[in-house]
Amino acid sequence: MVKTKKNQILQFPLIEEAKIEETSLFSAHQGYEVPSYIDENLHHDLRYYQQAAIRNYHYALAKKLPPQHVLFNMSTGSGKTDIMAALILYLYKEQGYQNFLFTVNTNSVLMKTRDNLVDQTSEKYLFDKKLVIDGQNIKIKEVDRFVRQPQKNTIYIKLESVQKVSDDLFVLKEGKMGLEDYEKSPVAILADEAHHYSASTKKEKTDENTWESAINKVLRARDDKEQKNILLEFTATVDFDKEVIYEKYRDKVVYRYPLANFMQDGYSKQVKRIETSANDCEKMLNAVLLSQFRKYRALAEGVKGTFKPVIMFKSPKVAISKEAHQLFNDVIASLTADELLKFIQHQQLLDSNDSSALELAYRYYLKNKDRLDMIVREIKHDFDPRNILNANDASGNMLEKGQYEALNTLESPNNLYRVVFAVAKLTEGWDVLNLYDIVRIEKEAKTNRAATMVEAQLIGRGARYYPFELSGKRSFKRRFDDDPSNASLILETLHYHTMNEPQYLKQLRNSLEQMDLPTGKDEKNPPIEIKVKPTFKRTDVYKHGKIYYNETKAVEDSYFDSLKKYGIDHKNDVRRVLYFGTREVGYKDISGETATKELYVERFDARFVKKAIQKLEFYRFSNLKKYLPLLRSMDEFIYGKNWLNADELKLYLTVPIEFSAKDITANEVLQVVVDLLAEYARKISSGYVKQRGTNRFIGYPIKEYLSNYKKRIPQMDTQTLLTPQDINNYDMNDADYDFYVYEKAIVNRLEYSLIERIKGHIAELRQKYGKEVYLVRMDEQMHRGSVKAERLKLHQFGDLTRRDGTLTEVHLQGFQPDFILLLEDENFYFQIFIEPKGMSGERFEKERWKEDLLLYLTDHQAEIEFEDGAGNVKISGVKFFTKDDGQHTVSNLVNTLLKENIH
Structure with a gap:
């Protein structure tokens, strides 16, 4: 559930039911793990919350009436496309879907997703180059139109803008996909940036020709068939404060992972605001000095490879962006060592300069006064006009034209761009990870709620973590959080350079809070x-x-010769609790409301142990052997006296007093054993220590x-x-x-x-x-x-x-x-x-x-x-x-x- 600004408690039944499925022994899906074929065929390892999202969807499909339409409400940068890739494999293998329609409202996201899902030559391709499921090689083919007779072992993906999908449905054209095409074979629709698809719900447009109605027509095209079309929507932004939006999605939200949780878990950069009264020219030079200091800090820290922090200058209009671009070129061209020294000394004297990060940078440059000539030459080289990209077209949209490839590969060592100039419309479709400074150009910049919300969304996208390699390891989480005194925190911090105007800052903080985006002012915070x-x-x-x-x-491997050495108190008499009703009663806790008794389960034998092991990925022998070095076979683990000793086990369950042995089903006994072995797996993995x-x-x-x-x-x-x-x-x-x-x-x-x-x-x-x-x-x-x-x-x-x-x-x-x-x-x-x-x-x-x-x-x-x-x-x-x-x-x-x- 979530609490809105109106202080209402909003409930999402699919999420609540998934929680029950996760823990209830009455559920056949309790303890469900993401299938191994997903991990084996994806380029990235799925994070815990991505696995949770897939589990929740699995639970939803297991309902008596599974939902045809679901929504994943997940933070910007949390890897929604990775989840899409995983769900494509899941729906192909488990549900038999071969046709997938990916749709979104911008061509930029469409191009990015083509790199992710179908272009095997792209560095950002999410599948392994060789897809294998159940020993069969699986092909992924991009199509403009789904084929009449799908080939075996083939996944078909159509990537299309929602505008194009809508036009093809409402304006009949030869050779285009009309409604009848979506009726022939079942289609899974993956709808990205789904908050754009509610115009009919909000009555912003007439019902017949909106994107929302187009997607709904595709969704309902096979409602009379046994296998229906399904819709999976993905977005970071849903306005649940609007009652009509909440009512539309309340029973469709299958998983939520807000931005605040994403940042708290360490998968993003920290975000700090540099609030300054400096003019645009001074802010530009400060951003350059901070960016170069990051580069020098990465070198000092031993970061492997090229560490190339990028600056973005954000303007309200294309003309102003071009004007700022020219000003930046002039600032860099006229820079000298003497001018740089005077600038730094002047900035340190200003009362308005209270930035901790800038103070670190200033100290570095002053400490290296004798090298300022060389530093200025490096600045002129790194920020040469050839390394600056003005990514605006007449519409002000940053990614629609020729610079897409350069903008989407800024992390590449071969990409030399250090600066991007763009207007304020950038809110979707840019996955750059090494963006470290966003500078707000003040000229004609608006300060109303709409403007600050766009800024907050941009900050959220810029907060994506850059997984640089340090000490031979590449991390996808922050490394320096536990040491706020470490100057290397600057390698994990995004700075938003903005103006020091109280009313504007109040509005910006409100917008950041509305997005659940935790930030702080970058101010001098000297250690005490x-x-x-x-x-x-x-x-x-x-x-x-x-x-x-x-x-x-x-500790030698010879020490690990029994379950007891892992902190497991394994006895031949296994005493567990049967879940009944909505509560769990421990065998030592006799309640006045519910009388219980301990019941011997006569039907229990080693077959239940073997079946439970098959359901838990941890107990694959190749994995188990990592933690039990003395183990010679699975039979030894199952039957060995120092291990599970399955032939000697007896099961006793605490049950309501009116229960008899015939009231306990075989599935319930199995779930009790699965639950027990899942506990053992956690203890074994944490207990194997050297x-x-x-x-x-x-x-x-x-x-x-x-x-x-x-x-x-x-x-x-x-x-x-x-x-x-x-x-x-x-x-x-x-x-x-x-x-x-x-x-x-x-x-x-x-x-x-x-x-x-x-x-x-x-x-x-x-x-x-x-x-x-x-x-x-x-x-x-x-x-x-x-x-x-x-x-x-x-x-x-x-x-x-x-x-x-x-x-x-x-x-x-x-x-x-x-x-x-x-x-x-x-x-x-x-x-x-x-x-x-x-x-x-x-x-x-x-x-x-x-x-x-x-x-x-x-x-x-x-x-x-x-x-x-x-x-x-x-x-x-x-x-x-x-x-x-x-x-x-x-x-x-x-x-x-x-x-x-x-x-």
């Missing part, structure tokens, strides 16, 4: 220095104390590891779907905070709440332990990227048994709890790890292994050894600290400390 308190430095704890973390050791923690703890001198460090406060001023962390800078110099070892605390609300809770008990703790009671914030910024950072991590060790007797999951990566409480009396030195966690539900469960490790420390202190022979050190951990101390973490900890020493 966080210093260790001088008073703490004078203490014995600081001078002589240590903080303790455990060592790791290499380093493992030990019970040997090493003490690291506090004075060497607790040091001054710098940290920035994250900034984001437009975000709707994202939940801000509310991170603030708190002064800790007050006497009430003398237990806190740093002068400042840059923490979120939950972390600050923990500090306050501890503060409330400091007096009573000191009454028992003396003045040596300190709280340390172990910030990830302290030793970022250093060997020290790796040392200060906890790792799992021991048998990983929880307090309730179950096994926790195995995890390779160590983790650094956010806080350490240090206490010392005449007998012992206590080190207590505390980790705040603000999440709940599924995310909380995924992090639970960390809590298990903290509690394991407390429960197994007798097993802990110290490399320095320390006999007076006690290390422990506590439950996650949650909102309002919901798990009584602090209160229980304090009570334990006051009553007796932690043991």
Whole structure:
């Protein structure tokens, strides 16, 4: 569901039903995975949300009355064409469709899609060059008209503008596709930029001759046939605020992936606005300096290949764009080293210049003053008029004429263009990834809602991530998010250079929010220095104390000889829960409303295990062997005593008390086993690790590891779907905070709440332990990227048994709890790890292994050894600290400390 601006809760039944299908054991489709033939025949690996979109469509088709028309509402840049390619294969293989009509409203998108779906010579072709399904070679043919007798093993794709499809239907012409052509063989319509196809619904035009009515005629052409035509629409923009649009699509939206989620998941660049009072000439030179600085930064970072950041200058009219083009050429031609130096020095003096990115660039050029002559020569070379493209025709549409190929290959090393001049109409069809600066030309630029919405859409398209290669790896997600102090963030940030006018900026932010596009002002945000308190430095704890973390050791393949080594508590008596009604009842949870019992399933045997394995891609032997290196065969995995031991398994299900054995179907038993093995697959993949923690703890001198460090406060001023962390800078110099070892605390609300809770008990703790009671914030910024950072991590060790007797999951990566409480009396030195966690539900469960490790420390202190022979050190951990101390973490900890020493 989605909440609109009118604060209505809008529901989309297909999405809600898909969620049920994903989890319900009564569904034959629970645990459905995207077929392997899709991944095997696509050039790109499908991302998690693309797979989810295909699963949702699969669930929709499994309905008793499957939808003939669906909509995928997905963010710009999220790879909708990849999903189309995957669905072409799915519909061909699973539903028997051979004819596909791709339609869109602009020729530019049509040309791009031809490269994606039918032109095997294109760098952007999405299928593998050799398509094979079930051992058969599959051909893809582009056609102007679908053939009367389709050939076997052939997919036919017709790419046509919606205008042309409409004309052919409404204006009869010889040799063109009329309605009868769509009646002969079933057709799957892939309609891109679908928000343009609702004119009839919105009554903007007469019903008979709109694009919408044309598409509907094609869709309904075979309604009297068993296999009907189907329509799959794709768009990033749907105006659900309009009631008629919501009513049209409410039961057709099969998947949603908003722009904010796309950006939060790291698949885009960050977006920052440079709000400036500079004139167009100054903005042009600033954009060039920033673009060149990106190029130099990529070189310094070791980015492989040519890193070529592109600038776009956006104007409201073609004439103004051409005028700006000439001005830019003049600026570059007249540039000298002396003029550049004066410009930078002047810009630094201006109060209006508050850009963090530009300040980084200025510092770089000033640091290289003796090289400015060479830098200017490089600028003149890179921004030579031959490397500038004015992509406008008389209509102002950027991609309709001869520059299409150049514009669509800007990432290519052979493409030398660094600058594009265009008008404001660019909103669709441009997939350039290395666009890093968009500069708004002010002359005659409008500031109304329509204008700022066009700008917001352009920014959204420009935010596509550029997958540059670093350290031998090409990433499709941001790499530097976790280090806001890293200058290389500029390689993952799109800057929009705009004017500093309050009313316009307010309107622009409103448009960005309406698009769910999180952005922030690019302003100077210097890191704040966080210093260790001088008073703490004078203490014995600081001078002589240590903080303790455990060592790791290499794990040989011979270790992985049973499921238990992966954190799987596999027993011969399998106890599971049968889903019934709309709720799940655990076998230990007898409800007053629904009485349950445990029922032995007599019909269960090894056949169910083998069938479940066939349904899960993870258990293909070639894949399973990667994680179980000692495994010799699938039979060994299924029947081996250390593995599934299928012949010895007995199944017990918790069911309603009125159930008997005959009420449980074979499909339900199978789904229980599929669910169990899916859990095992996740644990096996996370449990196969080459380093493992030990019970040997090493003490690291506090004075060497607790040091001054710098940290920035994250900034984001437009975000709707994202939940801000509310991170603030708190002064800790007050006497009430003398237990806190740093002068400042840059923490979120939950972390600050923990500090306050501890503060409330400091007096009573000191009454028992003396003045040596300190709280340390172990910030990830302290030793970022250093060997020290790796040392200060906890790792799992021991048998990983929880307090309730179950096994926790195995995890390779160590983790650094956010806080350490240090206490010392005449007998012992206590080190207590505390980790705040603000999440709940599924995310909380995924992090639970960390809590298990903290509690394991407390429960197994007798097993802990110290490399320095320390006999007076006690290390422990506590439950996650949650909102309002919901798990009584602090209160229980304090009570334990006051009553007796932690043991």
